[in-house]
Amino acid sequence: MVALLRAVIRRDLLLAWRRRADIATVVLFFVIVVSLFPLGVGPEPNLLRTIAPGIIWVAALLACMLSLQQMFASDHSDGALDQMLLAAAPLGMIVIARAFAHWLISGLPLVILSPVLAIQFDLAPELSPVLTLSLLLGTPILTLTGAIGAALTLGLRGGGMLLALLVLPLYVPVLILGAGAVDAASAGLGADAHLLLLAAQLVVTATFAPWAIAAALRISAE
């Protein structure tokens, strides 16, 4: 089972490495969206400091969602997905490995970049780790939940917009808890409660989402 997980993760990472530009696109999108907000609301440092966690989180939400379209698309078109559905190994395990690989490619760069963006918004130094931690806990939930939507909209016309419509409402709790963690820390309440709830949601999502993704893939590939 471990060998299977390793093989799938290795394959996905290798594929991603061969198409490095795709990873760069997601990261650049994230940075550009975040950088647009000060231009829109004005360079007032106090205002920027207040809205920074929300902006970075919303941008992460959008970046994750955009990257999800590619999660199963190329495997679906070249037939590799059918092989995965036919494989003797449980589809849920393959899906977990794929989601993890996808998160390494598209979620982790956002987490790593977030302290830099926090500096752009002049976020207090002690809040920056909270933001990064909340993204570290939250982005895997985004990938797992979003993968259900990606599997359901596989090969549909207008799949991208449809995916946004399906997935974004489900992202609400992650956004609230993630941005709320930083807000709570800056208000002196401590971010523990938010981060623990986020972790709990990650555990629940990681337990149940693979089944839903697997079911959705089987429906879409019929």
Next chain:
Amino acid sequence: MNQPVLLAGGINVFKYAAPQTFYPLAGKMIPWFGWIAAAFCAAGLYVGFFVAPTDHQQGESYRIIFIHVPAAWMSMFIYVVMAFWAGVGLIFNTRLSHMMVSALVPTGAMFTFVALWTGALWGKPTWGTWWAWDARMTSELILLFLYFGFMALQAGIDDARRADRAGAVLALVGVVNIPIIYFSVKWWNTLHQGASVSLTSAPTMATTMLTGMLLMALAAWMYTIAAALHRVRSIILEREHGATWINEYAETKA
């Protein structure tokens, strides 16, 4: 289902899981539920407008409650019913359950919209604002997005069987998420705005107000059943238009 297992009053219930037997049955039931809905609605509106006393704080404007609250209840309840039929459809692979889900969605979205709209109309005279980021309002808005997402997904898939099953998975994922969304919005809201107008601390309700509201809620139930049955009949006709039973049915009716 070769052997009838479940018998209710001598009628084999499973017989009606087949579209061709359900279609005429639904046709017979629609007028009943429709008229009962109309009767409950008339009674509820009468109680609401003429019997229920004027509220000493909100004046007459509170009377929108007789539309608002039943619509809000229905909007949430229909999603749960949808998810139930979606689950039945996925487990037992029954076509009719999936059709029932598709038939319920527009009514659910309609009630969600009505709840939001009447809420805005009610909020303006009482809270002084059309919209506040109150926990209930926000989660109701997200519920509307979930309904729209479901409709968009089903509209985006041409193959009826895939649309059914994909929709069912989405409905089940949605129903698991609704409580999580509700509580997260509630916590978010309590963190952001301390003292907001709360419905829960409103003075206890007069019995006649409650009666009117419950009558309207029953009307909403009956309307939902009638509308869903009507819609499911159209869906049956659309999906099964090549089947021989439809032609035979049309001939016997003619």
